Amino acid sequence: MRLDLLAALNAERAARRPFVLVTEMEGGAQRLVTQASLSADPLAGLLRAALGERRSRMVGEGAERAFLAVDVPAPRMLVIGAVHISQALAPMARIAGFDVTILDPRTAFATPERFPDVPVIGEWPDLALPAYGIDPFTALVALTHDPKIDEPAIAAALQVGCFYVGALGSRRTHAKRVERLAAGGIPPAAIARIHAPIGLDLGAASPAEIAVAVLAEVIRALRLGAAEAEGAVA
Known part of the structure; x- marks a missing residue:
């Protein structure tokens, strides 16, 4: 994981804000989707569903497959x-x-x-x-x-x-x-x-x-x- 991505992820955790780490299965590219950036993400609907369930999941097919790693603050x-x-x-x-x-x-x-x-x-x-x-x-x-x-x-x-x-x-x-x-x-x-x-x-x-x-x-x-x-x- 890129250091800048890790730093941003840790900052969200420290602030008790939910986020999703999206990993594209073809190529391994990663991006951090926060509350602030969720609406503009191409997977916004799937991301909201994953956050709602508080559960990570695999989405998409073929070259579009991606793993959504959900991180929600503990209650x-x-x-x-x-x-x-x-x-x-x-x-x-x-x-x-x-x-x-x-x-x-x-x-x-x-x-x-x-x-x-x-x-x-x-x-x-x-x-x-x-x-x-x-x-x-x-x-x-x-x-x-x-x-x-x-x-x-x-x-x-x-x-x-x-x-x-x-x-x-x-x-x-x-x-x-x-x-x-x-x-x-x-x-x-x-x-x-x-x-x-x-x-x-x-x-x-x-x-x-x-x-x-x-x-x-x-x-x-x-x-x-x-x-x-x-x-x-x-």
Whole structure:
């Protein structure tokens, strides 16, 4: 691989941006297709489908055969609130393949002892999120039930297009949350993306059961989002 191509590939990985390395089977020529250059690529439709499925593949026939090596950032889960649900959710989400981080400015709750083997950030969201770097491959799970903590994180997640944004609370609580977010300038279409009350409707009661419902909903958003991306070019 050319050094300039390798450098560009590593830069995309460091920035957590998806890309496809296209290798022409006849001749071995390679090119890096990024989000910025995808629309202009002659294989744009096939590239979108491959990215949607998050799976590399061989395409074309004869002299047109090419291998599409897909590289998509690993999914992350940022949990706002070091609560009992989070204690059950964090280890399950890690087993499911998510890079999990807990964020809660209430340092009496956000401790390594309560969350072993999981990074814990004891800061307010507006201070912590720029360094954390939420992105479209991040699931934002808001569980504190405190608007001062949850809502700045929710607003930031909606603005960057996190693939999942969920918030704990009843329908009445969420209706008030919607009013505050709208008053803060968040567009209605973005607000409509919030999963609230959070989690699939499993009849969950205990913190562990609610954690299962939340993780299931996050996984569904991740996988159905990929399927919808593929269907858009079908």
